[in-house]
Amino acid sequence: MDVPRTEPCPTCAGSGARPGTDPVSCHSCGGTGQVTSVKRTPFGQMIASSPCPTCGGKGRIISDPCTECGGSGLVRMTRKINVKIPQGVDDGVHLKLKGQGDAAPPGGVPGDLYIFVNINSHPVFQRIESDLLQEVPISVTQAALGDDLEVPTLQGRARIRVLPGTQSGSVFRLKGKGMPRLHGSGAGDMHVKVNVRVPVRLTTRQKQLMEELAAEFGEKSTSQFHSQGKPSDRSDKSSDKDKSIFDKIVDEVKGAVR
Numbered sequence: 001m002d003v004p005r006t007e008p009c010p011t012c013a014g015s016g017a018r019p020g021t022d023p024v025s026c027h028s029c030g031g032t033g034q035v036t037s038v039k040r041t042p043f044g045q046m047i048a049s050s051p052c053p054t055c056g057g058k059g060r061i062i063s064d065p066c067t068e069c070g071g072s073g074l075v076r077m078t079r080k081i082n083v084k085i086p087q088g089v090d091d092g093v094h095l096k097l098k099g100q101g102d103a104a105p106p107g108g109v110p111g112d113l114y115i116f117v118n119i120n121s122h123p124v125f126q127r128i129e130s131d132l133l134q135e136v137p138i139s140v141t142q143a144a145l146g147d148d149l150e151v152p153t154l155q156g157r158a159r160i161r162v163l164p165g166t167q168s169g170s171v172f173r174l175k176g177k178g179m180p181r182l183h184g185s186g187a188g189d190m191h192v193k194v195n196v197r198v199p200v201r202l203t204t205r206q207k208q209l210m211e212e213l214a215a216e217f218g219e220k221s222t223s224q225f226h227s228q229g230k231p232s233d234r235s236d237k238s239s240d241k242d243k244s245i246f247d248k249i250v251d252e253v254k255g256a257v258r
Contacts, residue, residue: 003113004078006102011068014103018064026055033059074103083115088130088182091119124152130188132178137197138162151192153177160192168196 008014017023025031029052039046051057065071081100094116101111119127126133136151146164150157153174160172171193178188202210214220 001083001115002078002080003100004076005100005113006074007077007079008103009066009069009073009075012066012073014073016062016066016069016071016073018066021064023060023062026052026059026061028052028054029059031059033057073105081113085117086182088180088184088187089117089119090129090182091117093117093182125154127179130179130181131191132188133191133193135193135195138166138194139197140199142166143168143194143196149192149194151190153190154179158190162194166194168194170194 009016012019015023026033029035033052033055034049034057035052036047036049039048052059055061062071066073069075081097083095083097085095094114097113097115099110100113103110124134132154134151136149138147138149142149142162143166144164146166147162149160149162151160151174155177158174158177160174162172171191174190174192176187177190180187199206
């Protein structure tokens, strides 16, 4: 990642003086950077120290400053650094990189860099601490008759067995297929939630088969609804009635299998 920070000036090596020249000791403080004042009070003499106003407490004066940094000895630069993100890191965690912050004045130690991690949402997986959740659509026939499904995980694809009569919203657990635990052992679980997908457009043959199945369950077929004055087109308004029929079919098949 690219990090903007202050660094020692490469032209003057951080001294602040033009190459070929050197800073000189401040004549006011003798190079200490501090000046001492003595005041007489009714309680005696009071001695106080303060930063030298001539050199600003630096103890030296740059008579010929560097043209690159203007005598400060520091420049603003952008460095590309490598940051290792530990597995299992969670949103909001901060990482400390020692000595990767801004440069300090001459003789000082550079500061530290803190990186705050923000995790983007995933199009398939939803994270709940160390567990992962995903939703998978299945058909009415898969829910009623059962099937084997392949689902994605962080380690590759895995198989789950959908039992006959599985209801919409059922959750299957894949142990150890979730997120690795930060600074811990093992991983969380993968939870796969199946949602039964009801078809909204049927061919003539599919519609005939569903009506025959409805008759087997003793239900009114869609043709009977149409003969009672209901609209015969498959518009969005009739989709609710179609869905209720399919829901009953799923319930009846589940009861028959059990």
